[in-house]
Amino acid sequence: MINSHQINRCLFPVAGYGTRFLPATKAIPKEMLPILTKPLIQYGVEEAISAGINAMVMVTNKHKSAIKNHFKPHLDIEASIKGSAKESLLDEINHIINQCTFTYTEQQQMLGLGDAIYSGRMLIGNETFAVILADDLCVNKGDSVLQQMSELHKKYPDCCIVAIEQVPMSEVDKYGVIAGELLEKNVYQVINMIEKPNPKDAPTNLAIIGRYILSADIFPALENTKVDKNGEIQITDALLSLAKKGKVIAYQFQGKRFDCGSVKGFVSATEHFAKNLILRTI
Ligand code: G1P
Numbered sequence: 635m636i637n638s639h640q641i642n643r644c645l646f647p648v649a650g651y652g653t654r655f656l657p658a659t660k661a662i663p664k665e666m667l668p669i670l671t672k673p674l675i676q677y678g679v680e681e682a683i684s685a686g687i688n689a690m691v692m693v694t695n696k697h698k699s700a701i702k703n704h705f706k707p708h709l710d711i712e713a714s715i716k717g718s719a720k721e722s723l724l725d726e727i728n729h730i731i732n733q734c735t736f737t738y739t740e741q742q743q744m745l746g747l748g749d750a751i752y753s754g755r756m757l758i759g760n761e762t763f764a765v766i767l768a769d770d771l772c773v774n775k776g777d778s779v780l781q782q783m784s785e786l787h788k789k790y791p792d793c794c795i796v797a798i799e800q801v802p803m804s805e806v807d808k809y810g811v812i813a814g815e816l817l818e819k820n821v822y823q824v825i826n827m828i829e830k831p832n833p834k835d836a837p838t839n840l841a842i843i844g845r846y847i848l849s850a851d852i853f854p855a856l857e858n859t860k861v862d863k864n865g866e867i868q869i870t871d872a873l874l875s876l877a878k879k880g881k882v883i884a885y886q887f888q889g890k891r892f893d894c895g896s897v898k899g900f901v902s903a904t905e906h907f908a909k910n911l912i913l914r915t916i
Contacts, residue, residue, distance in 0.1 A: 639788045641847065642689050643757075644682035644764040644780075647750035648675065649695040649741040654896065663698045664895075665768045669903050670911065671723075674894055675701055678768035679730055685780040687764060688734045691757045693741050693750045705736045746866025751848070752856045760850045762787070765869075767844025771903050774889030779845050782887055786821065787847050790883050794852060794876055796824070797845035798884045799891060803833050809841035810870035812884045824882040829862065829870040840884065842870065843891050851876055 652664025665675035814822030893899030
């Protein structure tokens with residue numbers, strides 16, 4: 635049976651330069667930095683797959699060919715490890731390559747997350763889609779964060795959904811922040827949202843993290859969104875115009891999120907995965 639609420643595509647904005655990680659990110663895209671042996675982008679793609687999605691849309695730039703290569707077979711390496719104990723190390727990534735499609739488009743200018751998402755519109759089409767910011771690495775023992783959100787989408791099919799978590803008030807200026815009315819446990823109807831507010835102006839400490847489910851209404855909303863004071867188009871501002879029509883839900887997810895866009899968060903994520911590592915014998 636066709637499930638009309640199934641989300642088919644996930645957009646990954648991967649055009650940023652990752653300047654906080656220089657010089658590591660001079661030749662390697664920040665999304666390719668590994669937590670142990672797996673690059674951040676692969677964790678993101680695995681989360682999308684866990685939500686039943688198998689079409690990955692990458693909004694990229696000309697310096698990011700390593701991402702494209704990661705999601706292609708590497709026949710030389712395969713030949714060189716064939717029959718050895720290392721052969722299975724490519725199983726996971728090859729399984730992903732076999733079950734998913736990857737399409738790429740370039741963001742022409744660095745005009746913010748809203749512009750990056752808008753750049754993917756031709757590859758998304760007129761349907762609801764997910765967005766994963768691979769910098770925000772999320773882990774949970776049960777359903778993944780995107781899986782939790784796609785379950786919620788079935789209940790609120792006409793709404794966009796943003797994932798939120800409580801952050802210290804002193805850190806709200808790093809995030810989009812929402813204010814809303816509680817609809818049910820962990821679920822808010824968004825009534826206001828502000829991108830990176832000064833802590834003294836923030837309505838709450840409920841910060842948006844890098845998981846979104848967006849209806850196709852977001853594209854006209856983005857077209858009508860003005861650039862902010864830094865010359866960027868913010869997804870938060872476009873979502874606010876939909877929130878005013880009662881079309882945005884915020885979901886306080888189950889699980890833990892690591893901000894791998896910062897060195898501190900990256901180290902915490904590495905420690906977390908190292909603790910849970912089943913030691914390789916190779
Ligand atoms: C972006 C969004 C922001 C959100 C954050 C989550 O900001 O603009 O609303 O809270 O991702 O990681 P960025 O981190 O790209 O500056």
